[in-house]
Every structure is written in C-alpha cells, then in structure tokens.
Amino acid sequence: MAAVPISPSSLSPPQASISKYKVALCQLPVSPRKEENIARARASVDAAAAAGATLVVLPEIWNCPYSMETLPIYGEDIDGGASPSISMLSEIASRRKITIVGGSIPEKSSGQLFNTCCVIGPDGQIKAKHRKLHLFEIDIPGNITLRESDTFTAGQEPAIVDTDVGRIGIGICHDIRFPELAMLYRSRGAHLICYPSAFNMSTGQLLWDLMQKSRAVDNQLFVVTCSPARDPDAESDYMIWGHSSLIGPLGEVIATAGHEEATVIGEIDLSIIRTIRENLPLEMQSRDDLYQLVDVRRESAGDNACAA
C-alpha cells in the first residue's frame, strides 16, 4: 500500500450531535474473580450514567488482573459473541443510551490473544474495536521487567470512531507514548483521544501526567486516561499508578482521581477546540515543507474520513 502524506484537517473538527457533555472515568479495583469485576463495572457504569454521564470510560484490563501469566485464562471471544464483559457493557449502553469506551479486556481470536478496547454506542452495538498497537516492553533491572509480547499479539489498525459525543481516537496505555498515533487521530478529525491504561508505580509518577498533557496540547484536543485502582495489598509485582484524568486542549486538568477506587466525572465542551485552534492555528503553521506525517494505511491523499 502506498504511503501518502496527510493533508491538514480543517481548523474545526466535525460536528458532534451534542457539544457539551459529561464524561465519567471509572477507576475500578480488579480482583482475580471475573464475575465480581463485571458486577463492579456494571454498578459503576450504571451510577455514572445516573449521574448524567453520556460517555463512560473504563480502564485497561478491568475484568481480570494485569498479569502476563494468567491473562490467557480470562480471554473472551468478542467476535464469536462469547464475551460476558462486552455483553454487560452493551446491555448498559443500550439501556442508558450512552457511549462506552470499554477499557480493555484480553480478547481471544484465531488462536491469538489481543489487548482489546471496544467502543459501544447507545444502541448497544460495537462501533469500533482497538487492539493495542504498541505492546509494553520494559526492562529496568532490579525494578521492573515486563514483556507484553510474550502474551499478546499487537493490533494492526488504529481505531477512530464517530459517536454521539464526537469523533474519538483510541489508544491503550503504552500507545500514549507514540505521539504519531495521536497526530494521526488529530489529522483525521478527532475531538478526544481515550487511553484506557494501567501505568505502574515506576513509570507513573514520572510520566503519566506529562504524557497525557503532551498528547492534548500537541494536538489541541481532549485526552482521557482511565486506570484501574491501586490495590496496596496486591501480591502482584505490578503496582498500579491510578490517577485517571480528563485533560483539556490547553493541557489543563479538568478532573482527576487519586489512586483509590473512584468515578471521576468531568465536562467536555467541544466548542473550545475550535476557539483554541483559531487562536493558535498550529496545523496551519506546521512546516510541511520540512517534515510530514505519513498515513501508511491510506491510499489517497487528503482523505480525512473516519476509519471506523
């Protein structure tokens, strides 16, 4: 497939059917008992919808522990319709008429395991599926060593989707470290990028805040991160950082959690994206004669249509 440079999108992103709405970030504790995790997530999403949220975001790997050894036993076949976790989210989305960015769960497909996020619309249907593109590999001797690629297969397709609450790009945790993915979403008209995540103590303190603000400011859009809650008594070596947040296009923290269980609700006003991009038209000022973002998956230049 030919690599094509991306032409700048217009100053204002596409219209959403509502421009001001509440988003809820469900920072959930996770146990080895899947049914308990599903029941907790159901109650939390339901409460968020009752509190007025029209978009609800869940954490990376919320239905089982984030442990490379045990993840495969929790895998669910989403395409085959054998996914109790996604069925539960579909049921609430349609009953409450909300959009859900369903965190991520281990997805079994064709003998492989993916770290997968489903976006579910108010009709209960899956509107987009994002399989984590950049698998987390870290080796800091004496501190943390983890290789997601021993367990997961990487996804192949960035996911951006039109919803009732705007055009949303999806990344999962380590995907946030790759600014090109966020730039690609911006170039395709995203209002918001959601990163269900599970940062740990080693990387979280230093980088969590910095990276989510950077992706928001670079691209003049909203960023949501949603993490599991920390369990200080967990036997796992992987201690969760927490601090799920909603960041505005100027890098401002609109809402944020600590490290314990919480449902954080913040307001997104999409109209400010246009104002900020008019005030400071970064995209018009970029030096395309010196550098360019290339969309290697697209055949024709200037096609900024939504991929989902």
Ligand SMILES: NC(=O)CC(=O)C(=O)O
């Ligand atoms: N789950 C992850 O991808 C973790 C990560 O990126 C981190 O820094 O922690």
